Amino acid sequence: MTAGTPADETTDTETAIMEATYRALQKHGYADLSISNIADEFEMSKSLLYYHYEDKDELLVAFLDHIIGRFSEDIAVDAWTDPEVQLRSFFDRLLPTTLATDRREFQVALFELRAQAPHHETYRERFTTTDRLIRETIAEYITAGIEENDFRDVDPDETAQLFLSVINGGMLERVTTDDSDPIEDLRGALDDYVSRYLTVAEPI
Amino acid sequence: MTAGTPADETTDTETAIMEATYRALQKHGYADLSISNIADEFEMSKSLLYYHYEDKDELLVAFLDHIIGRFSEDIAVDAWTDPEVQLRSFFDRLLPTTLATDRREFQVALFELRAQAPHHETYRERFTTTDRLIRETIAEYITAGIEENDFRDVDPDETAQLFLSVINGGMLERVTTDDSDPIEDLRGALDDYVSRYLTVAEPI
Numbered sequence: 001m002t003a004g005t006p007a008d009e010t011t012d013t014e015t016a017i018m019e020a021t022y023r024a025l026q027k028h029g030y031a032d033l034s035i036s037n038i039a040d041e042f043e044m045s046k047s048l049l050y051y052h053y054e055d056k057d058e059l060l061v062a063f064l065d066h067i068i069g070r071f072s073e074d075i076a077v078d079a080w081t082d083p084e085v086q087l088r089s090f091f092d093r094l095l096p097t098t099l100a101t102d103r104r105e106f107q108v109a110l111f112e113l114r115a116q117a118p119h120h121e122t123y124r125e126r127f128t129t130t131d132r133l134i135r136e137t138i139a140e141y142i143t144a145g146i147e148e149n150d151f152r153d154v155d156p157d158e159t160a161q162l163f164l165s166v167i168n169g170g171m172l173e174r175v176t177t178d179d180s181d182p183i184e185d186l187r188g189a190l191d192d193y194v195s196r197y198l199t200v201a202e203p204i
Numbered sequence: 205m206t207a208g209t210p211a212d213e214t215t216d217t218e219t220a221i222m223e224a225t226y227r228a229l230q231k232h233g234y235a236d237l238s239i240s241n242i243a244d245e246f247e248m249s250k251s252l253l254y255y256h257y258e259d260k261d262e263l264l265v266a267f268l269d270h271i272i273g274r275f276s277e278d279i280a281v282d283a284w285t286d287p288e289v290q291l292r293s294f295f296d297r298l299l300p301t302t303l304a305t306d307r308r309e310f311q312v313a314l315f316e317l318r319a320q321a322p323h324h325e326t327y328r329e330r331f332t333t334t335d336r337l338i339r340e341t342i343a344e345y346i347t348a349g350i351e352e353n354d355f356r357d358v359d360p361d362e363t364a365q366l367f368l369s370v371i372n373g374g375m376l377e378r379v380t381t382d383d384s385d386p387i388e389d390l391r392g393a394l395d396d397y398v399s400r401y402l403t404v405a406e407p408i
Contacts, residue, residue: 029322029323108322108323111318111319111322112319114319114376114380115315115316115318115319115380117379117380117381118312118315118379118380119233119312124380124381124382125382127380127381128381128382128383131377131381131383131386132383154393154396155392155393155396157389158389158390158392158393158396159393159396161386161389161390161393162370162389162390162393162394162397164373164377164386165369165370165371165372165373165374165377165386165390166366166369166370166373167369167373168369168372168373168376168377169368169369169370169371169372169373169374169376170369170373172318172372172373172376173335173368173369173372175321175322176318176319176321176322176328176331177321177328177331177332177335178328178329178332179332179335179336182335182365182368182369185361185362185365185366186362186365186366186369188359188362188365189358189359189362189363189365189366190366192358192359192362192363193366193397193401196401197397197400197401
């Protein structure tokens with residue numbers, strides 16, 4: 001497909017709408033989000049936005065699909081990199097010790113959205129997909145580490161579930177408590193777990 | 205103080221209001237909760253409810269204080285019980301492998317409330333208190349276990365933070381995803397962590 005075809009234009013428009021949604025969620029949060037304040041962040045003709053999505057709900061589901069797609073490209077397992085290095089860089093990515101204001105505001109909006117999931121089947125499906133993606137990725141790192149004799153023979157699925165809950169819990173605590181940094185202690189504990197338990201000591 | 209004094213009556217009324225709030229949260233969730241549907245669950249004179257609390261917000265903060273108070277009595281560390289037993293029973297309590305419908309609905313409402321915390325200082329203070337309470341209790345179990353040479357010399361605060369995030373993450377996933385039981389894998393991983401890493405093997 002060459003540049004400038006209608007399909008490309010659709011993709012460009014959709015990407016621009018997703019970026020506008022991201023900015024609007026950061027500024028207004030989920031509760032105060034409206035098609036109108038997404039339109040305010042959108043640089044193309046507003047009618048395009050209304051043409052593509054019927055309501056806020058449909059747009060937010062498309063937005064969740066968009067970030068899941070981006071995230072899954074981002075975390076793809078690299079068979080050439082040491083599993084321990086990949087696991088640690090995954091923690092760095094999802095639980096960075098400092099969080100820029102715009103990322104924090106986005107995470108707040110995601111939790112507001114997630115709090116709707118118990119009553120909202122389509123949102124719940126998306127958070128199920130995100131959690132599975134994280135769990136399966138970590139399980140692959142762990143399986144690779146066990147195969148290479150770098151990691152102890154833990155159960156990869158159970159251990160991946162433990163790490164997933166640590167990540168979800170840490171992200172939740174970071175934005176819903178006043179404790180300056182639960183993440184620092186958390187990262188310390190994860191390092192300890194990986195170094196002293198998961199990793200098999202090199203023979204001396 | 206003897207039974208039937210005005211102070212007792214206040215306490216009884218407050219307890220009845222807290223129970224009505226619990227039932228109303230289960231039935232309606234946070235978003236649809238109103239003083240009026242709390243009043244519907246309240247068996248005493250409605251005017252008592254309006255007399256005690258100015259609005260839904262004030263009542264919910266009192267409700268959070270009430271459940272924090274109950275919870276802190278409930279989890280008090282018992283110096284006579286084995287730390288490993290206490291730690292495992294703490295996981296049983298907070299991450300039971302099955303969750304009755306009424307408990308599930310209550311946890312859903314708590315997460316809806318927690319999702320407000322980033323923008324709501326008083327709620328945020330309460331969730332900070334709850335998290336600290338859990339973290340400090342676990343840290344006490346771990347410290348006691350290390351002193352009794354049952355546990356390895358991990359950092360009690362970091363390890364307690366890891367367990368807290370696992371608990372918060374697991375509770376969140378349980379109510380916001382379709383996965384039938386993330387908790388079963390999680391409990392397996394926690395058992396493995398406690399048995400194979402935290403606990404020092406008995407000399408043979």
